[in-house]
Amino acid sequence: xxxxxxxxxxxxxxxxxxxxxxxxxxxxxxxxxxxxxxxxxxxxxxxxxxxxxxxxxxxxxxxxxxxxxxxxxxxxxxxxxxxxxxxxxxxxxxxxxxxxxxxxxxxxxxxxxxxxxxxxxxxxxxxxxxxxxxxxxxxxxxxxxxxxxxxxxxxxxxxxxxxxxxxxxxxxxxxxxxxxxxxxxxxxxxxxxxxxxxxxxxxxxxxxxxxxxxxxxxxxxxxxxxxxxxxxxxxxxxxxxxxxxxxxxxxxxxxxxxxxxxxxxxxxxxxxxxxxxxxxxxxxxxxxxxxxxxxxxxxxxxxxxxxxxxxxxxxxxxxxxxxxxxxxxxxxxxxxxxxxxxxxxxxxxxxxxxxxxxxxxxxxxxxxx
Amino acid sequence: xxxxxxxxxxxxxxxxxxxxxxxxxxxxxxxxxxxxxxxxxxxxxxxxxxxxxxxxxxxxxxxxxxxxxxxxxxxxxxxxxxxxxxxxxxxxxxxxxxxxxxxxxxxxxxxxxxxxxxxxxxxxxxxxxxxxxxxxxxxxxxxxxxxxxxxxxxxxxxxxxxxxxxxxxxxxxxxxxxxxxxxxxxxxxxxxxxxxxxxxxxxxxxxxxxxxxxxxxxxxxxxxxxxxxxxxxxxxxxxxxxxxxxxxxxxxxxxxxxxxxxxxxxxxxxxxxxxxxxxxxxxxxxxxxxxxxxxxxxxxxxxxxxxxxxxxxxxxxxxxxxxxxxxxxxxxxxxxxxxxxxxxxxxxxxxxxxxxxxxxxxxxxxxxx
Numbered sequence: 001x002x003x004x005x006x007x008x009x010x011x012x013x014x015x016x017x018x019x020x021x022x023x024x025x026x027x028x029x030x031x032x033x034x035x036x037x038x039x040x041x042x043x044x045x046x047x048x049x050x051x052x053x054x055x056x057x058x059x060x061x062x063x064x065x066x067x068x069x070x071x072x073x074x075x076x077x078x079x080x081x082x083x084x085x086x087x088x089x090x091x092x093x094x095x096x097x098x099x100x101x102x103x104x105x106x107x108x109x110x111x112x113x114x115x116x117x118x119x120x121x122x123x124x125x126x127x128x129x130x131x132x133x134x135x136x137x138x139x140x141x142x143x144x145x146x147x148x149x150x151x152x153x154x155x156x157x158x159x160x161x162x163x164x165x166x167x168x169x170x171x172x173x174x175x176x177x178x179x180x181x182x183x184x185x186x187x188x189x190x191x192x193x194x195x196x197x198x199x200x201x202x203x204x205x206x207x208x209x210x211x212x213x214x215x216x217x218x219x220x221x222x223x224x225x226x227x228x229x230x231x232x233x234x235x236x237x238x239x240x241x242x243x244x245x246x247x248x249x250x251x252x253x254x255x256x257x258x259x260x261x262x263x264x265x266x267x268x269x270x271x272x273x274x275x276x277x278x279x280x281x282x283x284x285x286x287x288x289x290x291x292x293x294x295x296x297x298x299x300x301x302x303x304x305x306x307x308x309x310x311x312x313x314x315x316x317x318x319x320x321x322x323x324x325x326x327x328x329x330x331x332x333x334x335x336x337x338x339x340x341x342x343x344x345x346x347x348x349x350x351x352x353x354x355x356x357x358x359x360x361x362x363x364x365x366x367x368x369x
Numbered sequence: 370x371x372x373x374x375x376x377x378x379x380x381x382x383x384x385x386x387x388x389x390x391x392x393x394x395x396x397x398x399x400x401x402x403x404x405x406x407x408x409x410x411x412x413x414x415x416x417x418x419x420x421x422x423x424x425x426x427x428x429x430x431x432x433x434x435x436x437x438x439x440x441x442x443x444x445x446x447x448x449x450x451x452x453x454x455x456x457x458x459x460x461x462x463x464x465x466x467x468x469x470x471x472x473x474x475x476x477x478x479x480x481x482x483x484x485x486x487x488x489x490x491x492x493x494x495x496x497x498x499x500x501x502x503x504x505x506x507x508x509x510x511x512x513x514x515x516x517x518x519x520x521x522x523x524x525x526x527x528x529x530x531x532x533x534x535x536x537x538x539x540x541x542x543x544x545x546x547x548x549x550x551x552x553x554x555x556x557x558x559x560x561x562x563x564x565x566x567x568x569x570x571x572x573x574x575x576x577x578x579x580x581x582x583x584x585x586x587x588x589x590x591x592x593x594x595x596x597x598x599x600x601x602x603x604x605x606x607x608x609x610x611x612x613x614x615x616x617x618x619x620x621x622x623x624x625x626x627x628x629x630x631x632x633x634x635x636x637x638x639x640x641x642x643x644x645x646x647x648x649x650x651x652x653x654x655x656x657x658x659x660x661x662x663x664x665x666x667x668x669x670x671x672x673x674x675x676x677x678x679x680x681x682x683x684x685x686x687x688x689x690x691x692x693x694x695x696x697x698x699x700x701x702x703x704x705x706x707x708x709x710x711x712x713x714x715x716x717x718x719x720x721x722x723x724x725x726x727x728x729x730x731x732x733x734x735x736x737x738x
Contacts, residue, residue, distance in 0.1 A: 189646060239610050241735075263612070269644070278660070291647070
């Protein structure tokens with residue numbers, strides 16, 4: 001964790017809402033008074049399953065947030081949201097009239113849950129409308145778009161956060177803590193892979209233009225981000241290879257699998273894979289004094305962890321609730337969004353993802369960063 | 370498993386000896402009468418810790434084997450072996466008079482437990498002395514030596530086996546069985562890594578000439594062999610990269626770490642790493658219907674396994690005893706050594722190991738096999 005403000009926000013007593021949230025015993029707790037000020041109004045952009053079943057659920061009973069707007073191209077989705085959150089008609093937008101969101105004074109933040117390639121466009125539009133933004137990961141499909149998002153938010157004087165929920169999740173926070181405190185010595189080896197067998201061949205994740213890439217953009221990014229939050233460094237080199245295409249119907253536009261070999265300035269070696277043809281989800285890191293491991297590591301849970309000292313006994317939480325309750329104070333504060341979930345953090349990941357693709361397109365050629 | 374003879378041998382009732390050996394319940398058992406014929410005389414060449422604490426222990430109480438000779442350059446090691454096995458003075462050799470082993474009629478087989486680069490020399494010498502040979506893995510330090518070993522044994526009319534003990538070990542045999550029966554569908558993704566933090570910087574494993582390579586030759590070979598016995602194919606391409614050197618004192622002559630990306634004819638992707646700077650030992654394979662995983666996977670045990678169907682409840686055995694009791698009938702039989710632990714099997718692995726090194730020396734260039 002790179003700032004104190006977000007840690008404090010996370011460590012508050014999360015008592016409200018539809019989930020019983022035990023605290024992370026491993027991280028010292030500072031009791032905090034319950035927030036009773038005006039809630040932040042948030043509008044969800046894109047009402048797919050992530051918005052509906054994850055973020056929308058995570059926001060239930062929130063101490064900080066109230067869903068005051070929605071943006072959707074599918075009118076049939078509107079009534080359920082209106083009923084659940086009491087959203088006014090004036091705050092229901094579609095993609096044609098999205099710019100009018102600037103007039104909705106009760107919307108402070110928009111959360112972009114659209115396919116990857118649309119994050120940049122709607123982040124920039126939201127910034128121009130004077131709204132703070134949370135964009136899902138990957139923040140964009142290329143570095144230029146990612147940088148344009150940061151610039152647009154800076155110029156508009158609004159905040160930009162990326163939905164890096166692992167930074168608010170107990171197992172991943174514990175992994176960060178172990179690394180920072182060198183519980184297992186200075187980490188020098190990381191192996192992490194994330195993949196799943198993808199279903200519907202017509203989904204946007206397999207559309208090159210919408211997704212910007214395959215499993216690497218979708219889930220491999222978690223491994224990359226984890227290697228960075230464990231080493232607290234930026235890689236110096238990337239070598240990568242695409243796996244073979246076994247299913248040309250699904251994988252005409254995005255990779256089916258990719259493996260990488262990444263090196264950090266302190267000579268930590270990080271290798272792994274991402275794939276849409278296997279269910280795998282692992283994070284392993286070791287140093288001279290031992291190892292730590294999670295599997296599942298990054299998905300919605302329940303996560304599980306083990307170290308050379310024993311099992312990681314940590315609470316199983318609703319990740320999006322922890323993320324949103326953690327992010328509330330970041331948007332209420334006058335301080336900038338802390339590094340770990342900032343737009344610049346997203347840009348750093350994007351540069352690595354693009355280097356992996358560049359190397360793999362060039363037959364594994366080493367790319368220096 | 371590629372032959373019936375070795376399976377039968379493995380499935381016999383292993384009642385004798387100093388270990389209680391439960392049978393593998395997952396593999397159908399054919400009861401077999403205890404062997405009561407003349408035991409094979411075996412001479413161990415190189416009395417280091419592997420010969421003494423592993424093979425020597427595995428041979429205790431054997432149904433098939435009697436240790437009738439030793440070859441050592443260290444006279445102080447002789448008395449304990451003579452006392453334990455009743456070895457005659459005439460059957461105690463050193464590296465200068467090794468050729469005289471040809472006159473020892475009560476030595477049928479020699480087991481080469483020397484540093485890697487010496488396997489070829491002593492295998493060829495043993496073959497010329499008319500002795501069957503078991504060589505530890507890796508069988509040699511280059512393909513030419515490995516092929517010369519096979520040729521020498523063929524020409525001398527003696528058998529050559531490689532100490533591929535995983536082919537006689539319950540967890541690995543079960544993995545092979547799952548793959549063959551397509552319990553999880555046709556395997557299309559394999560991730561396997563094996564490494565350990567190496568100690569004494571003066572040991573032969575870090576000497577380029579004696580070891581022929583670093584962790585890849587020593588333990589990475591298990592991952593490579595496993596990918597082959599699970600896919601039952603030979604790779605078509607190899608891409609690999611060396612990890613950074615963090616300890617130049619230890620790693621002046623052999624690699625510290627290496628990662629690889631290997632593809633098979635059926636488009637199975639296999640990636641992994643081997644390292645002398647981290648304790649890691651994993652095997653994961655998956656297909657469309659599920660996954661199987663071991664960790665630890667290949668070391669002396671206790672091994673542990675898990676699949677998408679549940680835990681692998683298999684006996685914990687002394688691997689070298691299972692190997693030697695499995696190999697006994699192979700040397701008593703008139704049939705050739707079955708593929709899975711033959712010299713040619715060793716040559717196949719050696720070609721892949723060398724391709725990994727060639728690719729890594731060339732910055733990850735894809736090597737076609």
